[in-house]
Amino acid sequence: MELKFFVIGKIPSKANYKKISHRFQNGSFKPFIINDPEVLRIQEEAVLQLKRQKKLYRQIKFPIEKPVKISIKFFFSSRVSQRDLDNAEKFVGDILEKSEILKKDSLIYVKERVEKRKGKKDVEVIEINITPLSDEEIESLNSPFENLEEILKSLGEEGAS
Numbered sequence: 001m002e003l004k005f006f007v008i009g010k011i012p013s014k015a016n017y018k019k020i021s022h023r024f025q026n027g028s029f030k031p032f033i034i035n036d037p038e039v040l041r042i043q044e045e046a047v048l049q050l051k052r053q054k055k056l057y058r059q060i061k062f063p064i065e066k067p068v069k070i071s072i073k074f075f076f077s078s079r080v081s082q083r084d085l086d087n088a089e090k091f092v093g094d095i096l097e098k099s100e101i102l103k104k105d106s107l108i109y110v111k112e113r114v115e116k117r118k119g120k121k122d123v124e125v126i127e128i129n130i131t132p133l134s135d136e137e138i139e140s141l142n143s144p145f146e147n148l149e150e151i152l153k154s155l156g157e158e159g160a161s
Contacts, residue, residue: 003060005053007046007095007126011074011088012039043095046126050099063103064130067138069110073127075119085116092128101130109133109141 022029054062072092076083093105102108110133119125133141 001060001132003057003101003130005050005101005128005130007049007128009045009049009124010042011076011083011124011126012042012091013084013087043091043098046091046095047099050095050101054099054101063100064107064132065103067107067109067133067141068102069112069131069133069137070108071113071129072111072115074114074116075123075125075127076116077119077122077124080116080118083116085114088116088126089114092126096128096130109138 020031021034022031024030070092072089074083074085074088089111093108096102096108097105
């Protein structure tokens with residue numbers, strides 16, 4: 001069963017929620033790290049939206065405790081080509097965990113598709129599709145890489161020549 005969630009609001013461009021500030025100490029300015037209140041506010045709003053949407057899936061036991069695959073579409077308001085998807089993906093993992101949709105964001109085993117698109121002028125949206133993996137898929141993903149020893153051996157031989 002595929003679960004679909006939407007988050008409407010600004011998508012942070014930072015992976016972490018910290019910013020560097022400075023304070024005057026012993027005659028000079030020293031840097032220190034503080035929580036970025038704007039990014040934390042965006043995260044809290046996203047978590048509230050996801051918690052409300054979770055109620056639509058009464059038959060699902062949350063938080064999901066087994067591996068999942070996800071697809072994510074980011075609809076950015078402007079300068080789509082300049083937005084960093086890595087940081088936006090980390091944001092999604094964090095809000096899925098904080099909203100207790102996933103027990104841990106490390107349960108994302110497969111990112112099937114990640115897209116960035118241009119959205120409306122003043123609105124940014126994240127569409128998240130989550131599909132719990134079957135036992136067979138989990139077993140397949142957790143099985144050792146079949147030909148790894150042969151590949152490593154052949155690479156070693158190539159490096160020796």
